[in-house]
Amino acid sequence: MSEHRHARALLLLCGLCVALALSYLFTALPGSLAPDVQGQIIWQLRLPQVLTAILVGAGLTTSAATLQIILANPLADPGIIGINSGASFVAAICLLGLGSVGISLPVYWLPLACFIGALFSTLVIFLLARRIGDLSPAAVILAGIAVSTLLSAAIAWLFWVADAQSLRNLTFWLMGSLDQADLPLTLAAAGVMLPVLGYVMWRRAAFNLLYLGPLQARIHGINLPRFEKIMLLCSALLVGIAVSLAGSVAFIGLLVPHGLRQLVGHDHRYLLPFCALSGAALMLFVLWCSRLNQGMPLPVSLITASLGAPWFIWVLYRNRGSQALVARG
Amino acid sequence: MLHADSICLAQRLREISLTLAGGRCVHLIGPNGAGKSSLLSVLAGVLTPDSGQVSYNQIPLDSLSPADLTAIRGYQAQGLHTAFSLTVADVMAFFAGQQRCPDVLNQALEIDLFWSRPFNQLSGGEQRRVHLAMTLAPLLTQLNAGNGLLLLDEPMQGLDIRHQHSLLALLQYFAKRGNLIVMSCHDLALSARFADEVLLLDQGQLVKQGKPADTLNASLLSEVFACPLDVFQPVVRQIDQSRP
Structure with missing residues (x-):
């Protein structure tokens, strides 16, 4: 029964994604533009944005859902294992540090450098967590917070020394943006993200066995801790690439899985596909919204956090008094 | 047949060797910190001993993958915690692959009563009943065929007297079919009444293995538990006489 309902809802979400993507792609352009310019705008500008939105949305929510179960913390999000901060730190160095000494990087370098930064910060966190607590969820979270705090401090120092224009560039990056999308880069990212997403989806039933802890x-x-390590790596890859493509996008990683658990239940066989599709649909919606403001596109986090936070408060309010929130003792 | 050969585990188990035949309910008793939980977890193949080997029906446990082990043994470790608001139905679906509680288990554990409630909101005893159902249910085919191995760590903790007795009766039923059940227990009177065999553990060593009448001996127990104990003889003798 409920399987059919879930299948129908998934199809509906797919349909929604396609509809949003098509309506964004083919929104009317000013008639004064020559047809080949119009074509260029659609295929060179809008298509990469649409693909980026789908990849970033699906990647962030799927990795957040897997992190929440692996770290045994329903409120974990990719930021908690420091991936965002590693990428942001490298972005800050590239945009502020190098800018101020007069070196400007070629366009492809920024995402690539961010990706390396993301992986590097994840690596540092893993090594630290292994030292302090054998990669236990608490150790990963503590190490993540420690490393993110340090990197945020470093970013704040860079802010302090930066000039006005590079500051504006960085602020824009830190708030997330789908405008740096570029077709070859997006396709390369898809080449990594889709197989990783596919693998996570393939193993999705195994996540159900992690609900009651590693023992x-x-x-x-389940062959732990092998499974945990592989899934942490998958999450790091997904988030690292997503952040490299679109900057740090606030909140959807935390919100989407948390909200979907209330709606579709705890079974990861459905939860993970729902997360990926809802994340994609949400980011497409954000892309679509950001165009409503005709002149300058709105930063992504501005929309996700403004819409997400009230909704999150509502979810918390609805579950008030639940065992997970009330202090015991 | 479960066989352990000089198991050692740093500071917890010292040179434990034992052989347990199927068709019995074996109670593991001993003071806190004696190594009962460690021994159960080694026998379950979850903890690898520093030295020594455990084999079940001549197959060494360390040659089996986690998935293979799941197919032959049920292991109920002590506590269950989750940060998520799973219902009992979710727990049984994910961990036992059951859409409803099998009748034979539900008669003893009565978990249908809170089937759709969040696991986190149940009382300790209710959670224990769910934990037991979730441990036994996936192994039901083997248990019915009489070749299952059940390792239960204080299964009676938190259970009220009705459920203690219904659980022990259920375990006795499974033991009679040929399964081997090893459980730790702090209620010596219940061990006297329901155990086919008792293992007495102290400071990581196996002090005595044998029938309840031999192991539940006042002077031995007083020494091991460092507490003057008196055995109410008629109970043990009566039970023991009624056994073949």
Whole structure:
């Protein structure tokens, strides 16, 4: 019964994504533009944006959902394992530090450098977490907070020394943007993200066995900690690439899985596909909204956080008094 | 047949060797910190001993993958915690692959009563009943065939007297079919009444293995538990006589 309902809802979400994508792609352009210019705008400008929105949305929400279950924390998000801050730090160095000494990087370098920064910060966190607590969820979260705080401090120092124009560039990047999208880069990102997403989806039933902690997962036949390590790596890859493509996008990683658990239940066989599709639909919606403001596109985080935070408060309010929120003792 | 050969585990288990035949309910008793939980977790193949080997039906446990182990043994470790608001139905679906509680288990554990409630909101005893159902349910085919292995760590903790007895009766039923059940227990009177065999553990060592009448001996227990104990003989003798 509920399987059919879930399948129908998933199809509906797919339809929504396609509709949003097409309506964005083919929004009317001023008639004064020559047809070949129009074509260029659609295929060179809008198509990469649409693809980026889909990849970033699906990547961030899927990795957040897997992190929440692996770190046994329903409120974990990719920021918590420091991936965002590593990428942001490198972006800050590229946009502020190098800018101020007069070096400007070629356009492809920024996403690439951010990706390396994301992986590097993840690596540092993993090594630290292994030292302090054998990669236990608490150790990963603590190490993540420590490293993110340090990197945020470094970014704040860079802010302090930066000139006005590079500051504006960085602020824009830090608030997330789908405008740097570029077709070859997006396709390359898709080449990595889609197989990773596919792998996570393929193993999705195994996540259900992590709900009661690592010991129960082992008892019920999951090969831990191998599984945990692989999935942490997958999450790091997805978030690292997503952040490199679109800057740091606030909140959807935390909100979408959390909200979907209330709507479709806890079964990861459905939860993960729902997360990926809802994330994609949400980012397409954000892309679509950001165009409503004709002149300058709105930063992505501005929209996701403004819409997301009130909704999140509502979710918290609806679950008030639930065992997970009330202090015990 | 479960066989352990000089198991050692840093500071917890010292040179434990034992052989347990199927068709019995074996109670593991001993003071806090004696190594009961560690021994169960080694016997379950979840904890790898520093030295020594455990084999079940001549197959060494360390040659089996986690998934293979799941197919032959059920292991209920002590506590269950989740940060998520899973319902009992979710727990049984994910961990036991069951859409409803099998009747034979539900008769003893009565978890249908809170089937759709969040696991986190149940009382300790209710959570324990769910934990037991979730441990036994996936192994039901083996248990019915009489070749299952059940390792239960204080399964009676938090259970009220009705459920303690219905659980022990259920375990006795499974033991009679040929399954091997090893459980730790702090209620010596219940061990006297329901155990086929008792393992007495102290400071990581196996002090005594044998029938309840031999192991539940006043002077031995007083020494091991460092607490003057008196055995109410008629209970043990009566039970023991009624056994073949």
